[in-house]
Amino acid sequence: MTVGETNLTQLLKNMQPVRNPGSYVFCTIASMEKIDTNAILGMFKEAEGYTLILTQEEADHLQLTYPCIMAWITLTVHSSLEAVGLTAAFATALAAVDISCNTVAGYYHDHIFVPYADADKAMEALLALTV
Numbered sequence: 001m002t003v004g005e006t007n008l009t010q011l012l013k014n015m016q017p018v019r020n021p022g023s024y025v026f027c028t029i030a031s032m033e034k035i036d037t038n039a040i041l042g043m044f045k046e047a048e049g050y051t052l053i054l055t056q057e058e059a060d061h062l063q064l065t066y067p068c069i070m071a072w073i074t075l076t077v078h079s080s081l082e083a084v085g086l087t088a089a090f091a092t093a094l095a096a097v098d099i100s101c102n103t104v105a106g107y108y109h110d111h112i113f114v115p116y117a118d119a120d121k122a123m124e125a126l127l128a129l130t131v
Contacts, residue, residue, distance in 0.1 A: 004080035004108065011086050016076040017126040023056040023116055025066035026102070035062070041072075042104050042111075053104070053113070070102070071119035073112045073126065079105075086110060093125045 005011050024041065030049045037043075039062075042053035052064075059066055079086055087103055090112065094101045099122050102113040114122040 004078040004083065006080045006083045008083070008085040008089065011077055011079055011083060012089060012129050014077045015079075015086075015090075015126070015130060017073050017112075017123060017130075018076055019119055019123055020072040020074060022072070024070045024072050024113060025054055025056050025059045025064075025068070026070070026113070027052045027054060027059050027064040027066050029064065069116040070113040071116045071122070073114065073119070073122060075110045075112070075126075078108050079110055081105065081107070089129060090126060093129050094122055097121055097125050099125065 005014070028049045028051055029035065032050055035052070039058045040052050040054060044051045054062075054064070056066075056069055075086075075090070087105075087110065090110075091101055091103070094114065099114050099118045101122070104111045104113070112122070112126075
């Protein structure tokens with residue numbers, strides 16, 4: 001079983017950000033009763049309810065509200081869950097160009113959600129870290 005890269009220099013050099021097609025939203029619901037989990041990209045249970053990450057199309061279909069529309073960028077390098085500094089590096093680079101980000105760490109990759117209108121600028125900032 002591979003555990004992923006932990007060396008920050010290698011992570012940044014090889015992160016290869018890829019913008020996934022589509023538009024995505026974060027929604028909150030009190031109960032999962034009427035939600036098809038196959039339609040969910042991501043979910044986290046909080047004290048106030050469930051946070052869902054869905055395509056904008058799916059959220060509209062379910063008549064869920066959302067505060068903003070996001071683009072989804074995946075860092076294709078296999079990063080270790082124990083890697084130190086990667087999130088700080090890309091969050092700092094995005095903050096330097098005034099872009100907010102919401103991050104989800106999967107087992108293999110880090111996923112970054114940025115405002116949809118800022119996606120191209122975010123990709124430029126992330127690619128600049130790979131040099």
